[in-house]
Amino acid sequence: MGGHTNIDDDVPPPEYSQVELELQNADETSASASETRDDGRIDLNTQSRLFKTLSRVVDRFPRKGAYDEPPPYEKFDSRQFALKLNIVIQVVGSRGDVQPFIALGVELLRHGHRVRLATHDTFAGFVRESGLEFYPIGGDPAELMAYMVKNPGLFPSMKSLRAGDIQKKRKMISEILDGCWDSCIQSDLVTMRPFVAEAIIANPPSFAHIHCAQALGIPLHLMFTMPWTSTKVFPHPLINMNMANSSIPVGHANRVSYLAVEWLTWQGLGDVVNSWRKKLDLEPVPTSEGPMLAETLGIPFTYCWSPSLIPKPFDWPPHIGVCGFFFRDPPSYEPPPEIATFLQNGPPPIYIGFGSIVIEDPAKLTTILLRAVREAGVRAIISRGWSNLGGDSAYLQNKDVLFIGDCPHEWLFQHVAAVVHHGGAGTTACGLLNGRPTTVVPFFGDQPFWGAMVANAGAGPHPIPQRLLTHENLAAAMKFCLTRDALVAAEALGNKMRSESGVRNAVDQFHANLPVGELQCDILKDRAAAWRYKKGKIPLKLSKLAAEILVESLKVHPDRLERYIPRPIVIDPIRWDPVTATTSSLASTFKGMVVSTSDIIIKPVQVYQRPTTGTRNLSSYTSDSLDPIEQPTDSGSTTTITTEPSQNVQSKTQNFGAAVAGSASGVGGFFKYFFKGMYVDMPLAATEGLRSLPKLYGGEVREIGLITDFQSGAKVAGKNFVDGFVDGFTDLVREPMRGGREEGALGAIRGVGKGSTNMVAKVSSGMLGLVAYPSHGLAKTITAAIHTTTVRSINRARRVEGQYLVSNGQTTTDELLVREFFDNLQS
Incomplete structure (x- = not known):
């Protein structure tokens, strides 16, 4: 998918380490190395040249630690955390990807942080209604979902290649990268209130996170619902490891699977990322460092799933945690009459919905669903979703089926007998939280992974890949969900999950991994430092507000303010010999x-x-x-x-x-x-x-x-x-x-x-x-x-926000404290 485009001729090529030379020779992605399955996962042959090369490389990546059992979580009380930060949360994906981060953002607001959620334009209302600030990063999630349905694995189909989908996706990624950077330093597009990020939280598919954090010199914390950190315990969800006739230890092969996904992804988008990095005055990331970059830099990572469902692997270090699923506060909801009447006029139905998935042939899928409902002898509520299942009116006469639009899962899942869906982490979590047996019909990404986890827990049948879905196997899956064994397993999981506080745990882990001492202003301890100023021989870290108070009171000349970098990120090639x-x-x-x-x-x-x-x-x-x-x-x-x-x-x-x-x-x-x-x-x-x-x-x-x-x-x-x-x-x-x-x-x-x-x-x-x-x-x-272009833009944005805080905030107490501190320093 790669090829170098949009990189100016005067950009030096990235350095080639031995790892790069080996990786560049491992361009074998033919059937002998890997094949794409119907569920989108990649069959990786352990006898292939690609696997053997990655196998040599993977052990060279530094491990921050390995343990006989998971290290205990550090006890951290976020109530004692006094620092208030500008936090931008960057999310790429569907509504199901965005919703958990809304819950996280609301919890961060409760701790006094200013929170901006940067995601696709279509979710603006969804975000702002929750009380969070919103910043559009571009990209069309519907188009992205349609691409993923057509290309569920890492390799594009010939149909997509002929349609030009690859170039469209690369163009969309370029747009998202630009939008993510703007979300870090641009004013709110509605209120025009200035904003400069002091910490970044992101999901990995946003791609821009590490590079934005490097340009700003601020902390980064990754959060995701899908395993993205290499482990010996299980392979990457996008990889199916072919271990037939292999003497390679399973744990080692599992680690290689993560590098394989990262390497294939970097091959497709590395040139786009490096071209964009040039705009930020950052040097290109070498091919040897692009894959596994978050791991080699030791970026804190929190996984948003229940440890009752998937315990933390033993070989993940302390800065990687499993916190529990994210659940937002249940919305206030009054069902429309048609939903209330349907629920009252019969036994609890089965919910069927595929959310943001854009399906190529919704009429065919609707027919399969209706035949399965009839064969299983159940009632069903079918969510139309982005694919508009059910069309206009042809199916409205079926008394056992109700087609609905948007309805909060938190409310609806309390009133159904079981759920059938695509296997998004958020929908899976909501169903299990309510003790509902679950059938997963995965389309791509981590969905087969979640389907397998549900089946392993006994709370549902084995997942049915959407390409293999028939009314017969779906009817059988529905019948399984109505068995006592499935109900008992789902209720047991729900009881455990209700005792977890995923969002609060995630905020605790975010706070625990922040370098508070480096972040704090030396005068206003509840604010993050943005400037470095030297008073005589005494170095000071000053927040935007403190610095502007001193500038406006003529105690500090603005030219003597130097940009402060609390968390520098350096990406240099790793040398082995x-x-x-x-x-x-x-x-x-x-x-x-x-x-x-x-x-x-x-x-x-x-x-x-x-x-x-x-x-x-x-x-x-x-x-x-x-x-x-x-x-x-x-x-x-x-x-x-x-x-x-x-x-x-x-x-x-x-x-x-x-x-x-x-x-x-x-x-x-x-x-x-x-x-x-x-x-x-x-x-x-x-x-x-x-x-x-x-x-x-x-x-x-x-x-x-x-x-x-x-x-x-x-x-x-x-x-x-x-x-x-x-x-x-x-x-x-x-x-x-x-x-x-x-x-x-x-x-x-x-x-x-x-x-x-x-x-x-x-x-x-x-x-x-x-x-x-x-x-x-x-x-x-x-x-x-x-x-110096990027540095100047950052400095300018910090000054503008400082001036805004002085002119629009209630800063009388802060002004007295800053001036008194500075005067005492002079004396």
Whole structure:
């Protein structure tokens, strides 16, 4: 699905580590490697080249911890949490995906936070009615659902390829990425109240989350209803692992399945994400880091399902939690007469609904449902949903079936005998919470996973993939749901779930993972710091409000306010050993030089190949493109607008200038790649490769910290130098002793080899790092000094919000506190 598009020619390609070289050779997605099943999952063959490559790679990703049993949750009382934040919640998906986050947002409001929910435009009313702020990120969820129904797996069908669905989806993702960034710094589109995010909560399909958090330097917390973190306990819900005749441990294969999904997703959208990152002045994410990025960065993650249904896997570290399903407060609802009458005139019906799923042939599905209801001998309430099941009026005469529009599940599920639906996490949770046996008819995504979980708990039959749905198997499933065994299992699950507080637990986990000390303003402790200001030798972290109070009282000049980054995110390639590290860095440098050299010739040719006559759409007419234009007329025909001779001369002059500029950029790119590669990238790769070498045979390597600028680079260089010499010479003694203690004489001999290797690697890394790390930091400093557009927009938005808080808020007490604190500091 990939291919690099929309990336300007002067963007350096991402560095190639050995992982990247292996992954790029693992482009085998044919039937021998993987096949798409009817339920949308991917059959991954453990004998395939793809699996073998990913299998080697997966163990190289650092694990934050592994445990014999799940680590206990940290006790955290959110009532003691005083910090009030601007939180943006970014959600991509259907109404069922959005609704749980509305419940979360309302709970965050109760803790004093300002909450903005950023999602698709169609949910604006749904969000605002709950009391949350709303920001549109674009994208059409109905179109997205239709695409997913046609392409339930990771690979598009030929029908979708012919229809151009892939390009439409990529365009939609680009729109969503832009919308997510705007949701972080733009004012409310209705009230015009300024807003700058101080923390982000997101579901993984929103894609923009990590990159927005990196640009802003703020905390990120991911939440989802579907397993997205690698574990040995079960495979990724989108993967069906073919373990036939395989000697590979199941736990290892399960971990590989998560990397497989992430890698295939990155192959399809990585270029779109990197093109967008350039707009934020962020460097491209290397192919080796794109997959599993959240795991390698240790991003906190909360899974919104009941631990009674799926316990937390033993190998998930403490910053990953399972909190319980999210349920909003039951809405006040009075059923219309037709629903109330239907419920009163017979035994409890079975609910059937597929929510936001956009079905290709709703009439065919309606026929299947009606025949199944008749064969099972039950009554049914069928939700029309986005597919408008039941059409207009043809089925309204059936006394045992009622077609309905929108109706809150929280109310309706109390009055039905069982539920049949697509297996969305929210609908599944609501049915089980009310003790209703459940039949899942999955279409795509995590729906087969939830169907399997319900069946494993005994609360429903095995899921029926929608492509295999018939009136016979659906009738049998309905009959199963009415058995005593299914009812007892569903009621048992419901009792356990009612004792859980999923939303409150999620807020507790969100608060527990926040770096409160780094976030807090030094004066107004309940507000997040946005600026750094140095008063003499005393550094201060100032909130937007505190800073603006000091600016308006003429105690601080605004030019002396520096943007504060409470949670920096650095995405650098992971290096495994000095040989592959330097080789991959050299390959990346050479590739950049070759591309830049070709640009010296290709760019001028591209300029002169622009058409100067012909017809085009008026929307493409710009000041630097003076070609004839095709002007649509009222009758639908077109009119050609011909340029004057003087305009043609001007166009040729502009083309000549563009050609020269393009050629010059190629020359500049050549020297940029050469000098950066030789003096920054390759020394850094060798240093990191040497430092990481002991990991290859189970050795320990110290963390050295993040490099964000020259100062942090120099600090890291000093630390690595000291650690390298101390640990290197210590290992000469420690490793033989450890080996002898664990394995006897043979272990001692191995320990001598390990100790000697460690000494050479760590000492060499320490010495080489004295040059490499400061150079790397200096390169980042220069890049930041050149690319300032995003920083300026963030600073401007923070100032605007600070001014709004001073002019529109009741800040008398805060003003007195800020001025008194600052005056005492001066004295």
